[in-house]
Amino acid sequence: MSLSFIADLAKWRDRPALVFCGQRTVTYRELGERVARQALAFRGPRGLVTIEAELCEHAIIAYLAALQAGHAVAMQAPRNGSAGSWVDVFAPDQAFRRIDGRWRTEHLRQDGRAPHDELAVMLSTSGSTGCGKAVRLSRENISANAASIAGYLGLTAEDRGCHILPLHYSYGLSVLNSHLAVGASLYIPGGSILDPGFLDGLAESGSTNLAGVPYSYELLEKVGFRERRFANLRFMTVAGGRLSPEVIRLYSDHLTAQGADFFAMYGQTEATARIAYVPPALLAGNEDRIGVAIPGGRLLIENESGAPIEGDGVPGELVYRGPNVMMGYATSRDDLCRGAELKELRTGDLAMRHADGLFQIVGRMKRISKIAGLRIAHDGLEAALERRGIAAAVVGDDAGLHAFFAGGRDAEEIRRFLAQASGLTLAHLKATPLAEMPRLATGKIDYNALNMAARQAAANGDDGNGGIEDLFAQVFYPKRVKRSDSFLSLGGDSLRFVQLSIGLEKALGQVPDAWETLSITELSAQERRETGTRRIGTDLLIRALAILLVVLHHEVLWPIPGGSAAMVVLAGFSLARFQMGPLLAGDARAILRPLVQILVPYYMIVAAYAAAWGEVPWASVFLVGNFGLALPETHDMVPYLYWFIEAYWQMMLVFVGLFAIPQFRRFVSAKPFAAGMALLVAALAARLALPLVWPIGNRQIFTLPWIFYLAVIGWCAAVAETTRQRLLLMLSGTGAFLFFGLYEGVWIGTKIKYLLQIAVLAALLYLPRVSMPRWAAQFILPLSAAGFHIYILHRFVPELLILPLQPILPPAAFSLLSIFGGVAVGLVAWLGQRQLLKTLAAWRARETRPLRLFGSAVLRSPLRPL
Template sequence: MEVALGAGDLSIFPFCVAHLAAQGEKPALVFPGGRVVAYRELAARVDRQASYWRDGRGLVMLEADLSEHAIVAYLAALDAGHAIALQVAAALKADREIFKPDFCHRRIDGRWRTERLEGDPVAPHPDLAVLLSTSGSTGQGKYVRLSRTNIEANARSIAEYLGLTAADRSCLILPLHYSYGLSVLNAHLAVGASLYIPGGSILDEGFLDGLAESGSTNLSGVPYSYDLLERVGFREREFPRLRFMSVAGGRLGAEKVGLYNEHLLARGASLFVMYGQTEATARMAYVPPDRLRGREDRIGVAIPGGSLTIEDESGRLITGSEEPGELIYRGANVMMGYASARADLARGAEHSELRTGDLAVRDADGFFRIVGRTKRISKIAGLRIGHDGLEAALERHDIAAAVIGSDVEIHAFFVGEHDPEDVRQRLASASGLTLLQVRATRVDALPRLASGKVDYEALRQRSPLAGGSSNTDGVKALFEQLFYPQRVRPEDSFLSLGGDSLRFVQLSIGLEKILGEVPEAWEKMPVKTLAAMVRQERKTPQIGTDFLIRALAILLVVLHHETLWPIPGGSATMVILAGFGLARFQSGALLSGSLRQLLRPLAQILVPYYLIVAGYALAWGEVPWASVFLVGNFAFADPERHSMVPYLYWFIEAYCQMVLVFAALFAVPPVRRFAAVRPFAAGMALLAAAFAARLALPPLWEIGNRQIFTLPWIFHLAVVGWCAALAQNWAQRLAVMAAGTAIHVYLGLYEGVWIGTKIKYLLQIVVLAALLYLPRIRLPQWAVQLVLPLSAAGFHIYILHRFVPELLLAQAQPFLPPLVLSLCSIAGGVLLGLAVWSGQRQLFKWLVRARAGALPTHWPAGLKSWLSSGHPLLALGPQKESQVQRQ
């Protein structure tokens, strides 16, 4: 791959003497105080050093101090044809004994000297160029073997996506034995750019002054570097020549990414968020700066010349979005292999791909996001807990911590004046564990490797953690409780189990508690895939917009029933959501002709409904037969005659009728075949028919104001929701939006007879637009905690809220002012629904535990056997509300 970048000639190995000399008097290295080493001088020094090493091919071990001496030695070893191992001073002695280098270049008594050693007869492979330690700390005798092709390919790629030219200058603060720091050096030398080497820490007095005076156009750092930059007030200063900053070497919090991105954008600069590993010669992915906003938690796309894929545990390629698996990288920069002894240096390339060990997902736009690590995970009480996610959760409370863990407990080491018990509480809340399973220890400072990364091994040595395992899977238990009494297999998904919109909200709440943020299209993912995901906490969680709409709709219904004015429209919105849910979750059953699967969820609605009907029958001493047969909304019965329950329950009757109409339509084979081939066209045709029925049938069937409760009056709303769920591209969304707007404008402004009707129909235009163009929405955590329970308990609130003013407050009504009575009725109706919903969740949690044999031993054996069997009668319970808590 030949790419012309800047002034450098990349057709030759970019760090040889000839390449350096060709840059002439351009500055190569710049130091505080204005001292400059030009490329020509650098080339001469490299050539002079290399001349001492040009006798055969061997191994040079270098004390990789961030200095001009180390840079010259690094380039000289490459030019002389040797392999060079870069390491910190503390590791040189141990690694010299293991790898038996031919030369060691290090500081002795304050001066840089080359030691000629006995070496080893094993010659390094001709392609081998650089060895970088995998530990980054005290030598552990394991190096990554990088070829000349690896280094050149990565330098080319980095220079390309950063747009580097000879006019650039990087402020190099990262150590050379760290692959990220070495890549900064390599990429800039490859194009004839220069490097400013401040020679100290960011915290050193005068660092920012030196940065400004150096004329640096870019600055690269790890997340810890950005913490230090905040401490020294980087964002309070101006650096006119700064063109971009970059971050890699770990996860920089999304909030801080957004902070620096906006700061740099305001100054005409850019932030590059990157991802890499030493095994891929530093970098594998980056987020294009112009697409970073809104993707602050992503690692981006593959670098030029590379590719990223995701595979599951069996090696199957994952092509869907938001489905996690191990991230696999392929490219010319993938290492040759590892080396733990001198003999390993003679081996050739052994890898064509890099299995990163990171769990990742791909979003709908093709951007990758890390969701955890295959090794930094604990499995406790059935929960797969990512240590990185816990650190992020603590970070949002300004707690700087490093988390380690086993399959028994989690341990957080933190700095600062926080109360350890408060840290434990937050750790337990973020992980879903109990206080018995978490520890928190205050330390003066987190131990760090030379790269700036946390030294987790040092922390692990401080806290021996017991081993252990658990066979209980929190996600699987969640599905089992929701779909009780069905048996749930790891390969089952929400849709394959026959999930519907009523279960969807319930399960979303449980998954949100386990995973932190529920991935898009989770309803299609197998249970085992969801269980493998790692918790991803978000300060502003993302939820489905339909959840918010559902919660607001039920509140509108409660308010409207209590005040009558001026907020109608909640019921109409619920009808749209009903059609939306049918298309999302039941279209498969309809297209396959599986009417049983379609009708089964009606039990979730009809069981509580018939309990209410039975209650009225007992109170009246008469059976409301119209309600028994779900036809009370057709105006031939009356609550005052006790032939039907109150009008409030018309929605349940209409919903059941709606499902039967869909079932009847799709029972016709030609209809099914057409809808299977052209689902959107079939939906729009049905919308036209439903609207025609809305206009034609009411005038032919004079039943007065009761017509607003009938199926012909509201069926078109359900079909609008159906079409919104089927719209897959902008043209289809535009068609649904135009049709829905036209219908509702006509019904609201032309046909509407009072202002409430106008509000009702015009409100549906907003609802439709949100469903089509804003499928997910980010809300503060406190808002999510309000919205999700209201959405999940919506059915209970709907069927129970009128019991508060008409039954529970009936005796107090004469003594309460109207405003107080209304407020108590509204709040009480919502709280009653939430309380019953919560009680039902606990009931189904208990039933699942009973089936698992966790009942008290003194219970009757017959009852325990019946419950454990999952008897079909138990399936009639209102599973919609069987939301579970993790055990």
């Protein structure tokens, strides 16, 4: 079932097949033998094999071997890119990838339906790194396109192509296929065009041709390609996007002077690789055209009704027919069993045919905006700017257009040019400068990233330089964030969750459910939704009410405790909800690192007390003041108020210690709820045994054994998934709270405290989100976010800031001022910290924004595969 050119590898014998930097060579004989050996590793019935398509001999051999073994092959972008995995989407039977630095074959499954007999290769559309949709290519598609390309390029066994394009990209794969089909060789430099020695290596390799995308030619200009002479070079090709007519003319003239040719080509992954090309003899004066159909193919122009347009110069959708048209798309494993579903490819490009028979792309069907009655092609505006020497990418919709441009031009100047070219007013136009355009691994401009940035800029009322990525960068400072990151992947905790909820509400209106699992890219793509109500997590409401209860109780000493206990429950709940991944990985640093934002303010307060007392409260310095070993009166520890910080720190250490045990991690991973309930039994036993083995009187309420079971109950609430699990936890928690409140409690406040936790537990289990008026949410969320700051600072108001007013104010007025002032001071501190992080993040962004605006590794360094 393998392709003919793979079966014929051995016939080329000792001719070179692959040549690497340093002139190391793999002959066709050796290539055939290695492919045969690797094919044995892909044992088993016909299935799907995913290959991590790094541009190296291992991936090339695996690709050929999997096809020779009769499998369908999914070419997956290398993992050091931003690619998502196809494992969950297409359930491959085998995978070939790097594991711990070595290439290995993994046997994943053998119970899926076999792919259709004709299916040979799956590629992401347009060479993108997304994993949601793939193009299904048949053996006939691959063979026909390879033969067609070799035919119009005149490839022979004497040729050697310089291969710099990604293998998971249809253009890059077609270079490999077309050369192997005729016994030609490929030189693989294994680096970037910008790498020192690239041009020297190209000259020494004896390459006769070089295939590139438009970005490749930008890099070639940077390294002075046209200043060198390459004696063996007989042609160059470009595809994968629009190269400006000026650059095409520049290289065509340069190559013609050297006795070589330049091929401007057009293609789509859906047509395996190539659709059209301009014969070099016709290129002069036609640099803006895609040319004629490749051998064996046919191009047509159709109107919106699907009827052929026979006249020249009339635009319509470009339609292609040929043996290289894909079988169809695939979005699931079941799709791989389907046969060919297409006889023609509707390209989505707006094109017209000229009288000389050459075709020209004039726009993209989906890249047209209708604004103020005008139909405006984005590509046309890009061309207009290009004629003024401005490299720009234009995106937009029917509300307006946004140009992202490179260079030192003024944004207002760009907007004026756009207005002249489009006939629109400045109100419809925005422009944003970039140090470098975001690009896919193929070198194409990443229009998806630009569209997301434009939408976010519109949502925030700016020019595209702020947005959700900045919000994440601010909240997670000093950690660097990428657009592929999510709240969970960054190791977010409960405090950051609330802060981000506030920022996302401002940016998106209605925050999507489970937003913490969405990447920055996915959040940026969300449409803004304005509603009169706001759905927030019940835990956020509980957190806000709990801190208000703490402040109220500390001031009036009414029998209404329970706020601190609720906060302990929430601590366990948040730990399981947000940081389960690092815990199961045994990553102690990821769990303890967020505590810095709690411990730094705490130690500032400890230092303030030490300065005021003239003595160091060592018990508090070592976070053991709640153990009953010291007294605030003797200045050995800070006031009892800060017991919560010490207990929280100790709680995190216990969790980290437990998850440092591999057996415990495996238990939690396999049965999270059962593990939580087992831990709850142990925690309740510690709570009951504490007064017997550690008789320290009332100070025992500040110790970790006294409260740890509350955190475990919160943990269990987060991992309880079934109705049975929730009911079991509700009954267990209610029983414990009733016992401690009614049987053991001797004060009405104790009863209220534990009965209140029953309501907290019920809300977490059965009411995960609550709806409320937007104004109420705008009050609750800042309180929840500032809860920690309010907790540690609220008593400074009555005991320090307004203490001189106590003699002259009525007790009720003093208490009200203490309560509201304590809350206000905490909110101000939280806002100050937020502003500081925003300033620091913005300062760093000014240094790195062009490198990280769209989260692409391409922006940090030159395009690696090129």
